[in-house]
Amino acid sequence: MSIKNYFPLICAFFSCIGLKAQQQKHNMEGSSTPFCNPKLDHTPRPKGIIFRSVQGSGQKLQSSRGDASVQRHSSEQIALRAPILAKEHFKVGLSLRYSQDEFEFHNPSFLENPIHRQLEEKSLKRLSSSLYLIKTTQKKRYYIFRSSFSASGDYANSGAEGYATSFSLSPLVGWRKNDKVSFATGLHFSYRRDRKRVYPVFVYNRNFDKHWGLESTLPLYTKLRYGTLDRKNYVYAAAALKGNQFNVDIDPSLEGPTLFREISIQYTLTLEREIHDWLWCSAEVGWNNGLHFSFENENHSDFTAEQKHRSSSNLIYGLSVFIVPPRKLMH
Secondary structure, eight states, rough: OOOGGGHHHHHHHHHHHHHHHHHHHHHHTTTOOOOSSSSOOOOOOOEEEEEEEEEOEEEEEOOOOEEEEEEEEEEEEEEEEEEEEOOEEEEEEEEEEEEEEEEEEGGGGSSSSSSHHHHHHHOOOEEEEEEEEEOOOOSSSSEEEEEEEEEEEOSSSSGGGSSEEEEEEEEEEEEEEESSSEEEEEEEEEEEETTEEEEEEEEEESSSSSEEEEEETTTTTTEEEEEOTTEEEEEEEEEEEEEEEEOOOOOSSSSSEEEEEEEEEEEEEEEEEESSSSSEEEEEEEEEEEEEEEEEEOOOOHHHHHHEEOOOOOEEEEEEEEEEEOOOHHO
């Protein structure tokens, strides 16, 4: 996988940031103007270490090879987010995430589609990393650059066919209009298995008052936030576009890798509560609206056509425990 097609964009974006940095270097001495902060007041502290377990049940799958009912779809996740550099005008952060998904079907011995039986025996793993750069100015403008890489699959095979890889870049330019409104716009470039995609991204954050706020990154998610005055409890009502892809060794007779893809929109209600200054927990419940569920093999079009599924909506629920920076450190 090559990123040479994105190289001119990366150079132009960082050249712009570098020019702004040189201009600010000459203006910082003797200036008391503070740098703008993209983060609004009354928002939660950033999560550092996250342990999350999400369960889904009641999903119905329909295909030309047979139908099935998912008794349980479990997803166990652990994530680490940490700052690498934290200066007033420039910040760099890194995040690592590992997840494992498993499917269990009702009456597995009576499944008509052999792919469903194979899927139940799989442990689908995903490892991803992201790098964030935030450049602020002494005006109301800031710049964000995010790059990410992920590898996912059942890891039954060795070599490149044992996992599906993806790479993405997202340069954005943002403005903090005032203490209540911050927004940014840019482009998202992604490369997945010879599929290149580019689409616009719009980030909008707004505080309506000391309790209510809106956080959104379109077209990925939007959520309405309510927080108590002591900042120890938060409630979120969210809608998010979710997608997973895994390379799976699902049929030994097939040549080349088989890609399992799942896309859905999730509507969730989440409660976050402080246990200790730096320790929090959360509980969530929601509805998963399945949009796409398929197994694809580029070398076998008949197989791909047979394994396109219709996926029903289903209930989801989950629990999380996470660590945040202590208040003294944030201040």
